[in-house]
Amino acid sequence: MDRRRFFAAAAATTAAASLPLLSAGVAQARPAADAAQEQKLTRLMLDALSRALDDPATAAVVEPHIQDIGFNWHPPxxxxxxxxxxxxxxxxxxxxxxxxxxxxxxxxxxxxxxxxxxxxxxxxxxxxxxxxxxxxxxxxxxxxxxxxxxxxxxxxxxxxxxxxxxxxxxxxxxxxxxxxxxxxxxxxxxxxxxxxxxxxxxxxxxxxxxxxxxxxxxxxxxxxxxPWTRRRDLYLLHDMYAQFAVLRQKAITAAYPNA
Structure with a gap:
């Protein structure tokens, strides 16, 4: 297995371990075990993204957003x-x-x-x-x-x-x-x-x-x-799209406030 496939598989395994984040119906603070899983996922995603982009600096900026929007479904x-x-x-x-x-x-x-x-x-x-x-x-x-x-x-x-x-x-x-x-x-x-x-x-x-x-x-x-509220797989894509749209505008405004 090449390194890209290895990291993709490892990330998928970590994500599967954290599936309760996607299925929990009760709003509550996350336990320490979840935080440890997130740290592990962060390391895997940073490494995989750095290699895919050949750009560790940009990966470090982008990865937290991907992790938050794709893997964190808990509100404060x-x-x-x-x-x-x-x-x-x-x-x-x-x-x-x-x-x-x-x-x-x-x-x-x-x-x-x-x-x-x-x-x-x-x-x-x-x-x-x-x-x-x-x-x-x-x-x-x-x-x-x-x-x-x-x-x-x-x-x-x-x-x-x-x-x-x-x-x-x-x-x-x-x-x-x-x-x-x-x-x-x-x-x-x-x-x-x-x-x-x-x-x-x-x-x-x-x-x-x-x-x-x-x-x-x-x-x-x-x-x-x-239609996007009929099935969970479709809605999650819709919600991530909406979160990324807001993030995109915030990032552009922060980078170029006078544009």
Whole structure:
């Protein structure tokens, strides 16, 4: 086996050993054993990337980003008692039940967003705080739980009825516009989405964490109206693409702020 194949196989073995990072449904701090595995993976990836690029200096800059985006799916966490408000991000949807032009008829919230609403209800039993939830989740908080102090983050509807659904960043921007950035946000999101939800919330100036010990929904909806949210393998690629897009812009801005 040549050295490139050796390092690829070794990295794959280390990644397999850390698969709980990809399957853990509960937001919690990682144990020391995971940190040791990450250090081992870092060494393997740095060596393999340095050889592939023939450029150790560039490999040292790029590798941490590849490792974070590709192998770290844990958001930073805080105890529920530290949370001052909840920010909840939707995941997937269902085609309009009565049909019609999907550009002008709201999609149905779907079962994943109902599960996210259930998660919020469980958190509210621990601490009664205001909720800012994307509309797909807010509908269930209102209809299923009759929950008070819920602000629904709605899509943008143009004068001609055309609907523009908000991105994760668009939802975070609306929360800031509505309440500002004071206090600590407890972020609720789908298991494989929640890390990016926390990052996006922080990028908008909020102090954000996932609530520690809270299990985030992780079952995919094969009937979702968003194809990339139907299967885990497709969604992980989508989420990594989104993380890299944000990183790319930050890196370019940092390198050339006046460009």
């Amino acid at each position: 966490v805080t105890d529920v008692e530290n949370v001052d408000y909840i920010v909840a991000y939707a995941f997937g949807n269902r085609a309009p039940a009565a049909g019609g032009d999907p550009a002008k008829v709201l999609y149905e919230p779907g079962p994943v967003n109902e599960a996210l609403a259930d998660t919020i209800a469980a958190i509210r039993k621990q601490k009664d705080v205001p909720v800012f939830a994307q509309w797909e989740i807010a509908r269930f908080l209102e209809s299923k739980y009759g929950m008070d102090r819920v602000t629904s983050i709605e899509p943008v509807i143009a004068a001609d009825g055309t609907i523009t659904y908000l991105s994760t960043d668009g939802v975070a921007a609306q929360v800031v516009a509505l309440r500002g950035t004071s206090g600590a946000a407890g972020v609720v999101g789908f298991r494989d989405h929640v890390k990016r939800c926390v990052q996006t919330t922080r990028d908008r100036g909020m102090l954000a964490f996932a609530p520690a010990g809270v299990e985030m929904p992780g079952d995919y909806d094969a009937e979702s109206g968003q």
